[in-house]
Amino acid sequence: MFAKLVLVASVVCWLCLCADASVFKDCGSKLSKVSSVVVNPCPSEPCPLIVNHNSTVSITFTPSQDIVGGSARVHGVIAHVSVPFSLPDTTLCPHITPSGCPLKSGQQQTYTFTIPISSTYPRVKTIFSINTLQISVIIRWELVDQNGQDIVCIDFPAKIVSQYYRSRSLE
Template sequence: MSYKNGVLIFMIFCALFVKLNGEFSDCGSKMGKVDSISVTNCDADDDKCILRRNSNVTIQIQFTPQKDIKELKAIVHGVIMNAPIPFPLPNGNGCVDSGVTCPLTSGTSYNYFTTLPVLKEYPPVSVDVKFELKDENDEDITCSMIPSKIK
């Protein structure tokens, strides 16, 4: 992997760890509704969530699917200068160790969560985190953009 690709991947990784209570935007939720997003180490009054290096951060998404769901997958991209860069999660299976048990029932509220480290090696950079929860057909249940800054 080149240095440039490595830097982009860890920027995405860092940008994932935020705390937002309403400062996110919907980026194409099709099969569900985001009720709230909470990510640690972020002041809801800031324009961007501050991600502190050398710490662990937990993201929680409360959502309600609008159809029955058999499988849940978490997909994350860091969006830098309008370019989405995939970030592989340690556990992309949203039905395991995430607070959610599959199958999901339409109209029922669920709380998905994941915890990841923000490494001290990550550079200070602004990035939008695109966090998607997808179903077994790879359709977006929810899609949220979280404005972030690594410090």
Template sequence: MRLFDSEIKRCQAALVSTRLEEATQRKRKGKSNMDVRTGFVVLFCLIGLTCADPVKFKDCGSSSGKVSMVDITPCASQPCELHKGQSYSVNVTFNSGVVSQTSTAVVHGVIAGVPIPFPIPIEDGCKSGIQCPIQMKQQYHYLNSLPVKSEYPSIKLVVKWELKDDNKNDLFCINFPVQIVS
């Protein structure tokens, strides 16, 4: 979080400095290409703000693969705050330990130890950024969305996300905490 705060302060300082230079330049020789420079500073600040730390997760039994990174966008803090009525991008980078013709995603919200099915738009992993058939010892980037319905309660919970191979074994199984907010 300190990195995020320092990035904001640095961007603010750069923007103020650029605006002062722009005003000085306009006084000297009229409007110049300072607007372009200001645009680049703002663009780089926005890029810096979107670069967040990977999500902290726990492996929950990936028997057919190994997860190297989980990223949820947007997620500025952990646990990720999921706003009702919005959809979030979930990107899981993993290495496969098996060959599989298919892959199927299964998602649950775990509340007080009880798994509750959490519907996602695309259950077929082969339509979620993975080129099937899945090969052994290959790295894959699974990408799906996590829609948060307006009728969900405001609550802290753990999301359990599994991607299963042909034999119903987990290519990956991850748990990560979230908080649903209004």
């Protein structure tokens, strides 16, 4: 009985860990190969980005050449319109592990950034929704080198959501 309980607990823990792994599309990484993207929290696809809360993005990649430095650019793509997200820090090197910059060719690196989800980001307002206000968006996250070339370019689906609210009557 104890062995079954341990097995069930292990499976539940594994499923919880896997829930944050995110589906992503490479949109033109020229100077690296991206191996994984993790958005936390991301219990489902598209990843819910909750207004006035933080989301953490971790991108694991292997550069194909040495890179001295660079910066990050983030856009939300809504109905084919690209809207830049304002980042509090766009520098690349402080967000790279294990060693920061310079990035060495062939050595796996992880870029991690925690972004505050601003209340100014667009949401759809609807009178009849019972759950949350939301709009679907593709997040495009680019890491560019000192010459402006894409080290990493990834897209992942998200939705910007507010807190739960009560439905309103039309009376």
